[in-house]
Amino acid sequence: MSRSVKLAAVALLCGVALAVANSRIEAQQIAAQATMKTSSKLGLGRPALPEEIKAWDTDVRPDGMGLPVGKGTVKQGDVIFQAQCASCHGEFGEGAGRWPVLAGGAGTLKADRPEKTIGSFWPDLSTAFDYIKRAMPYGNARSLSDDDVYAVVAYLLSMNDIVKDENFELNEKNFTSIKMPNASAFYDDDRETAERQFWKKDPCMKDCRSAPKVTGRAISVDVTPDNKSGPKVD
């Protein structure tokens, strides 16, 4: 098979359910990709040095990949948390004002108003380490040492009653043994099966329902900015 015939066949397979104009675009894209595949490397960029990778690659996975060597106790974490975190998140992670609540909310996920915290909702402890190390404290990110992060995560485990002992030390060796309460309550996107009824051939066009009645109005809630006066000019 010649290359152009092959491309046409691929285009036909991919584009069979799409409009003609669309399959033309698709064919062009596939042709462009194929060209790139057969061409040699561009030779752009330069090797990343180990020091550079170490500086930026701080991410941590649920299996512990990426955890640095380090340690911190609940008690040590308490001290750091009160100094660095409590002004927004509250002394016990309960949240100040509208800042995020980090602890509590156990058993509320089926409630009318669920409280989704590290303890009640987060499936993996690695996420807390990764996120705090990369993005917290808010406004002064990357300022905590690895030991500080271990200690703060230990304190958050304690505030969420996942560890009970204030002398508990979290480190790179025992990290993956901690199980999060809500770990098993997540599953991959299943819309294509669970919501299959939304794919339908001929949606109703005439006399589809009884006369509708208004059941809720945004103006009764009245939380829209500038709702009454309309947009201001100068």
Added chain:
Amino acid sequence: MSDKSSADILNRRKFLGAAGLAGAGAALSAMPAMAEGAKPDPLITDVQDWNRYLGDGIDKKPYGVPSKFEKNVIRRNVSWLTASPESSVNFTPLHELDGIITPSGLCFERHHSGVAEINPAEHRLMINGLVDKPLVFTMDDIKRMPRINKIHFLECAANSGMEWRGAQLNGCQFTHGMVHNVMYTGVSLKTLLDEAGLKPNAKWLMLEGADAAAMNRSLPIEKALNDCMLAFAMNGEALRPEQGYPLRAVIPGWEGNLWVKWIRRIEVGDQPWQTREETSKYTDLLADGRSRKHTFVMDAKSVVTNPSPQAPLKYKGRNVLSGFAWSGRGTVKRVDVSMDGGRNWQTARIDGPVFDKSLVRFYVDFDWNGQELMIQSRAMDSTGYVQPTKDELRKVRGVNSIYHNNGIQTWLVRSGGETENVEIG
């Protein structure tokens, strides 16, 4: 009163009428009949300033801005939504736009630690992990690679999220404005990954930003190699700082959070990282207490932008109904519009280009006799997916899933033309 000052007053009145909502609907009229003894329009019979005096020269605005009469066409925020404006969102003024391209300065913003200001000469992109050769690129390197151009919508996963429990915000800017649609120029992710060389066990990428949130998300390799890109330009010029200047990810059809801005690193791995933005956030809590994760695709959705609460009907007789539709699963095939709350539907006219995973513009030209309307729109995409009602979605998901609300919007047009965000039953 001199001629000049009366013309001034008329201009001023016209300006206010066009700019504000105040009084909209109050001056409802049918097509103006030319009554006996009608006065000639001074806007025609008097010589106007702009017809007499010189305007600005070509050296006044090296970078042009919209007319001063369009000052109300701006992004708006809702201060009660978030604790801090640096980790927050604002909204595209959809009701003021037409066609399908969002002007760059009006594209909604969503940041997690504010806008990073990065000199492109100091920006670096690293690829590491399961690759043959970890690499570092400068922006100059990236601009020497083969380029592609694509038009796609970017919709925040939380667009319409405040509406899960009922009608809350009165205006399509607020209910649907976490979306924009621009042309991106950049390089395909595949081009970049090929330079580093993927190991056979490469299954997932982690994209990471250079801002103070260092936003990170996991992306399946199939999607990355299929149609994703890193863009350095939008609508023909460099990205705006608030859209990730100098470099951002473009993940067509998928939730906006994956479109990592100020992107500085791509790590290749064999499993997802379960980052904060794919566990604590951007997971969808259902009524049984369990949660969907990795709900990447944005389903087919539409909204009527005119009339809408911020753009009420002003005239009886001839009117243009207009709106946007989009789908992350493919192209928009059809948009139906109902004027009676979903009892009866007519197929709207789609005008302008229809691209894959892009906004399309639809219209219904109609006569209005002043009767109350319940306006809805319903999008269908190339996979046969039909935009559901909010009640249909709630039946499957409950009201606490925050994200992915693509339910049908209802606008109640009252007899005076005022338009409201309502729920109907």
